[in-house]
Amino acid sequence: MNKLSNSFLKFNYRNLFVSVLMVLCCMFDTAKAxxxxxxxxxxxxxxxxxxxxxxxxxxxxxxxxxxxxxxxxxxxxxxxxxxxxxxxxxxxxxxxxxxxxxxxxxxxxxxxxxxxxxxxxxxxxxxxxxxxxxxxxxxxxxxxxxxxxxxxxxxxxxxxxxxxxxxxxxxxxxxxxxxxxxxxxxxxxxxFKLPVRPMRATKVEKRKDGFIADFGKETFGFIKLHGVKGKGKLNIYYGESKEEAQSIEKCETLDLLELALSTKKDTIMPLSKAFRYINTAFDGDITVDSVSMLYEYAQVTEKGSFKSSDEELNQIYDISKYTFELNTREFFIDGIKRDRWVWSGDAYQSYLMNYYAYFDSPTVKRTLLAQRGKDPVTAHINTIMDYSFYWFLGIYDYYQYTGDKKFVADTYPRMKSLMDYVLNRRNKDGLLEWMPGDWIFIDWADKLSKEGEVSFEQLLFCRSLETMAMCAELSNDNVAAANYNKLAKELKAKIFSLYWDENKHALVHSRIAGQPTENVTRYANMFGIFFDYFSPAQKLEVKKHVLLNDQINKITTPYMRFYELEALCAMGEQAYVLKEMKNYWGGMLKLGATSFWEEYNPDKTGAEHFAMYGRPFGKSLCHAWGASPIYLLGKYYLGVKPLSPGYETYVVEPQLGGLQWIEGKVPTPSGDIAVYCSKKEIKVKSVAGTGTLKFKSKSKPVSKGAAIKEISKGLYEVTVEKNKAYVINYTSL
Missing domain, CATH: 2.60.120.260 (Galactose-binding domain-like)
Known part of the structure; x- marks a missing residue:
């Protein structure tokens, strides 16, 4: 018995050794490949x-x-x-x-x-x-x-x-x-194809000639019909809402099939679609056993996080993440139902969300390269003047967050040729205005004038020149860097000379025939704040007379709410912004949104919410620019942002904004920065460069492991070193 046991053990150990050796060889082969x-x-x-x-x-x-x-x-x-x-x-x-x-x-x-x-x-x-x-x-x-x-x-x-x-x-x-x-x-x-995984409908309503399937939330992928048999027509009508799926004449997307199957067969639709509901209609003797889908997704890793004492805000963050996930594909796209295109303005916001969600640099680079294309330049990116400028800004921010100097240097020649195109389209006053072939977009808004020299475009132009100066320096093109800096300073001075109105306490919207208009809009003014173009006194004037002024036309798209709320956060209005997020994004949640929309107007009712572009279901109910709370909560509530490229130095300045507590992680090239903040305690741990924790306290803060410096009355700083954890006890204001 012992001999048999020993022989058996030897045999198994020998087999085990051989198996391990084979696995190691396979691993080596794979690594080598x-x-x-x-x-x-x-x-x-x-x-x-x-x-x-x-x-x-x-x-x-x-x-x-x-x-x-x-x-x-x-x-x-x-x-x-x-x-x-x-x-x-x-x-x-x-x-x-x-x-x-x-x-x-x-x-x-x-x-x-x-x-x-x-x-x-x-x-x-x-x-x-x-x-x-x-x-x-x-x-x-x-x-x-x-x-x-x-x-x-x-x-x-x-x-x-x-x-x-x-x-x-x-x-x-x-x-x-x-x-x-x-x-x-x-x-x-x-x-190359994006991966897929199977998902089932959560509810199916069967009818004699078809069925309506509900997948429970907004989703994207390929519909799969199981056990299809018979001869006749099989039509599929897709809907982000049930109303859209049921509208055979007006739904935005559909599949029309003619089948002749004598035996049961599974059928997968050839094109991926966006939907929550599908409405199928059969004729002839068509039968279908069941329906599922193949969910298509990009292989990116979620790194950032946010959670707070407010459950509705947590839900807003989670739905924002899901919205962003759906619109992160081979590239950052605008929306999954309608365009599915690489729009520069939409992508620019996605880059910023990405830095607080995935920190996926390859997708940013791919999108920037795809948008720019090749020389010669014959039109603005997407034909839109402001979208060319967002492309420049995307490179500026990419460098600040990643520190990837090489990509900037590689892309610089394409930047130069695009900027040459822009510079050649200035008018006699050195400003930009509409020219044949251009589209000045700014925002989807009723009665928004695009006539003349719009101040918003000049601000984006100025920031783009500053970007060119930075990238020229990184590319050792010092002559060009000096020229771009000179052009940027001259343009900035011109903007304030021509558009700043002392009586209106703001930049006016435009100049027409060489004269400034009386019109004041939010766009240039809110960008001027987070571009840091205004003096401290001007910022306060703009906040009072524009951003917090209900007489100025309101913004109804998440696209520009993104920037409006960023400007307010930059001015320390986190408590106000929290209420606005809960009203605006929370308003969509109360209407049953499972992803955030292209546009939301709380004054609309019922199916009016689905209409846009003169079509009853033209609006996208899953639009990348609807996911901006990811960025706002990471940068202005957790308070983390780079001070030098690639987070070599950075700041952590948590703001509760009326919340009891917040916690989360912000990804960086080196790893995560973890932050917790309540009214009595702040915790920070980082694997990035050298950080500065800034906070205000009613009482003198204490900490066992941190050297706390009082910068001014009630304002304190702590130097955050790599791979160290800090706990500060304080009393919030």
């Missing part, structure tokens, strides 16, 4: 994929393409790298497109899938042509791998490495590639 990745000309895949995504839009079954110019990838691209091999090496080649292969300039016949490179110093080159997809390669050997050390060019004049760096100073630099992390040689870039 992951050092190689698909590479392409910098930025080309971002442009190509955005074209694919934005041309998926349909309206009641009709193809609905974007109305702006769409650029394309370079169709012929050369890749090469030099290797010094200790021994002969077998190398596998995976290529998107037609290609030739050369070793040391000598072509190899045909389209080889595998080659042998002799020992010693050799140059491997692949030249790839592809019209319908991006020329790309995946090279995998023991040491010969495709990665960001390769060189690539679209013309045989200069070489640019795959990370965007030129081999000489004469050429244009481009952006980093490989941010999609495509490391599977059998899944080429053109086959």
């Amino acid at each position: 992951q050092t190689a990745s698909w590479i392409w000309y910098p930025g080309d895949f971002d442009i190509w994929m955005s074209n694919v995504m934005q041309n998926r839009r349909t309206e009641r079954g009709s193809f609905f393409p974007p109305f702006w110019k769409m650029d394309s990838h370079y169709v012929l691209v050369d890749f090469h790298k030099e290797f010094d091999l200790k021994k002969e090496e077998e190398v596998k080649l995976y290529v998107e497109g037609q290609y030739n292969v050369k070793i040391d300039g000598q072509a190899i016949a045909g389209f080889p899938k595998q080659i042998v490179i002799p020992a010693g110093k050799h140059k491997l080159s692949l030249k790839v042509y592809s019209q319908d997809k991006v020329p790309a390669i995946f090279v995998k050997g023991e040491t010969v791998m495709s990665d960001d050390s390769w060189l690539t060019t679209f013309e045989d004049k200069e070489w640019i490495d795959a990370s965007g760096k030129t081999s000489d100073k004469s050429g244009t630099t481009f952006v980093s590639v490989g941010s999609w992390n495509l490391t599977d040689p059998l899944t080429p870039p053109s086959a």
